[in-house]
Amino acid sequence: MITEDNDPRKGKRPDPRLGSGEAPDLGGFTMEDGTVTFDWTQTRVRLARLADAGPVELGRRRRFFVARDDLAGVKLEFVPPLVQAIPSTCQSLDEYLNWLPEGLGRHLIVLIQAGASALGLWEEDRLVAHKAIKKYVVRGHGKAQPTYLRSKGKSRYGSRLRLRNARSLLVETSEKIHEWRNESGPFSRVFYSCPVRIWSGFLDGKPAPPLSKEDLVKIPLDVARPCFDELLRVRRRSLVGRVRTLGDEER
Known part of the structure; x- marks a missing residue:
């Protein structure tokens, strides 16, 4: 199974220690289980597209959004990248988009x-x-x-x-x-x-x-013994969000 850590395109990703000035091309990569991963720079655009397709609501504990695509007849779980985790103060998609910073700070x-x-x-x-x-x-x-x-x-x-x-x-x-x-x-x-x-x-x-x-x-990750390499691995994971289609039992 291809994961973020063994993705063969991983070498194309910029080193998180460097500021390349360009948005990395990570979006739209579909994993074997149907989950689509995307880079943090695409969060706002992807959420806006979901909102155009149907209603978007906050999920459990404000960790993700649940979107319904009325045209396709599917329900989606949208998990923002950890660096853009939904604040506890946000009560709706609009509030989240108003809060969402342009950069990482x-x-x-x-x-x-x-x-x-x-x-x-x-x-x-x-x-x-x-x-x-x-x-x-x-x-x-x-x-x-x-x-x-x-x-x-x-x-x-x-x-x-x-x-x-x-x-x-x-x-x-x-x-x-x-x-x-x-x-x-x-x-x-x-x-x-x-x-x-x-x-x-x-x-x-x-x-x-x-x-x-x-x-x-x-x-919300399993973290190995803290060291510099593990720090960078966690950082890489924190920049990636995911979207998956919910099964019938989850709808």
Whole structure:
């Protein structure tokens, strides 16, 4: 099966670290399951075409739109690219189109797991800063030290070191975000992937990261151990939306 990651045309795509000044030709690629993928630059035009063909409504949890093509007699699910995720304040297609920016702005991607974090700052389509941090926090049995202590409560030198490293990882990640914000200004949106418990500790840490709840967008993807290459992979995926025809049982 052809996917975004093994698409043979992948080599034609511009490196997300570079600003080519041209819109990449990604639109209209049909996958084997009938899903059509498109680039973020085509979102507004594609939604306008769907609206001309029939009514368009918000789907569950505002993650996608459901469109009905009255002429073709089909119902479609339209998922915008992650970089253009539907804000919680939008109640209709018109409100979304009024909100939809022409560009990508200054946005941040943050990936955090036990023992590793990776973050990147983009200005429009140009990567201006990135950082990957790794710490020793996982025990020999594969369980992160903070998680292990919640169930066992044992404390030895090795466990204290792993706990210290776990805290240090979050502090260094937060400090780097502070540094970038001070240098570049506020972020238009922040896309993040992190286990719930670690994310809670990250937001409550000292210093607390300079992130506004309204600007946070959770990344709905399976993310591998954070590193620079994984950061770029997530970024590539975030630029692509999809449209698929709903089956009879989904209508």
